[in-house]
Amino acid sequence: MLGMNQGGRKTTKKRRAGKGSAHRTKRRFPGLLPAVLALGVVSALLAIVYIFPDRPTMDLSRPPFEDFRPAPITPPPPPIKKEIPPVPRRPVIAIIIDDMGYNFAIDEALINIEAPLSFAFLPFAPNTKRLATLAKNRGHDILVHLPLEAMNQSLDPGPGTLRLDMDFDTILKTLKKDLNAVPYATGVNNHMGSRFTANKRAMEWVLAEVKRRNMFFVDSRTTRETIALKTARAMGIPSAERTVFLDHTLNVSSINKELSRLVRLAQKRGKAIAIGHPSRITLKVLYCRLPDIRKKVELVPVHEIL
Numbered sequence: 001m002l003g004m005n006q007g008g009r010k011t012t013k014k015r016r017a018g019k020g021s022a023h024r025t026k027r028r029f030p031g032l033l034p035a036v037l038a039l040g041v042v043s044a045l046l047a048i049v050y051i052f053p054d055r056p057t058m059d060l061s062r063p064p065f066e067d068f069r070p071a072p073i074t075p076p077p078p079p080i081k082k083e084i085p086p087v088p089r090r091p092v093i094a095i096i097i098d099d100m101g102y103n104f105a106i107d108e109a110l111i112n113i114e115a116p117l118s119f120a121f122l123p124f125a126p127n128t129k130r131l132a133t134l135a136k137n138r139g140h141d142i143l144v145h146l147p148l149e150a151m152n153q154s155l156d157p158g159p160g161t162l163r164l165d166m167d168f169d170t171i172l173k174t175l176k177k178d179l180n181a182v183p184y185a186t187g188v189n190n191h192m193g194s195r196f197t198a199n200k201r202a203m204e205w206v207l208a209e210v211k212r213r214n215m216f217f218v219d220s221r222t223t224r225e226t227i228a229l230k231t232a233r234a235m236g237i238p239s240a241e242r243t244v245f246l247d248h249t250l251n252v253s254s255i256n257k258e259l260s261r262l263v264r265l266a267q268k269r270g271k272a273i274a275i276g277h278p279s280r281i282t283l284k285v286l287y288c289r290l291p292d293i294r295k296k297v298e299l300v301p302v303h304e305i306l
Contacts, residue, residue, distance in 0.1 A: 091266040094118055094302035095274045096189065096218065098145050101125025106278045111135050115290050118302040120145035120189050123181035124159040136184040141301040144182045148193030157192040164195065164202055171205050179213065187216040187303065194223035203231045211237050216306050218242065220275060238306040246276035255285045259293060266297045271305050
């Protein structure tokens with residue numbers, strides 16, 4: 001409500017209430033100001049005592065925490081640097097595509113995928129030299145997919161196969177032709193070989209030449225009886241073994257399942273190697289799944305895992 005003061009001006013109840021509150025405050029705390037001033041003086045004195053304490057001077061002739069007798073001579077301390085802890089590497093996987101050199105269109109499409117896949121070429125396949133050169137130009141690891149005798153004698157691994165009934169000279173002569181047939185190869189893995197890789201003496205003959213050429217070796221593990229990896233490591237050859245076959249069953253669901261298993265094993269062990277083969281289904285699954293897989297693990301050329 002509006003009111004009139006003596007000069008005829010309008011006033012509000014809020015204004016009159018404010019004046020009344022101020023009078024009541026002054027009457028209620030008449031000694032407040034002196035108390036505040038006294039508290040400020042005490043606080044200032046305490047601050048001075050804290051900042052300038054009467055402490056004894058520290059003896060700087062020896063380290064403050066160690067009582068060396070005599071004190072060791074040490075260089076001046078380096079400038080303080082912020083320590084940055086090393087970033088742990090993510091789990092790594094490598095994917096080797098075997099049996100390269102026959103189907104030019106699919107092989108070329110796999111080589112052109114924007115990912116560091118590795119490729120194992122059969123020595124005397126019709127397109128090996130041309131495709132190996134393309135893979136080299138794309139920066140991929142190249143391996144000789146070395147044909148070795150299988151346990152099932154009805155299976156033919158193809159031209160250049162090494163067999164246990166060969167003598168040393170024949171094995172070495174055939175092996176050299178196989179290795180020379182794949183340009184730019186820096187590693188070897190076995191094609192079939194369930195019979196051959198279980199024979200220690202035969203594997204020593206082969207791996208001696210692999211070592212002489214400073215190549216690495218990957219055991220494809222086509223049998224549980226293989227001694228290839230153990231022999232290679234005993235001979236001081238950089239080596240590893242296959243962890244997963246991607247497309248032993250050639251359908252989309254199975255390959256996806258094996259890719260997921262590859263990732264899980266890499267996360268558990270730190271690294272894992274998969275082997276796949278050139279087919280339209282494998283090509284399609286890799287093209288679709290690799291971007292997502294590379295968010296979980298690091299895909300590297302196989303030589304980085306050895």
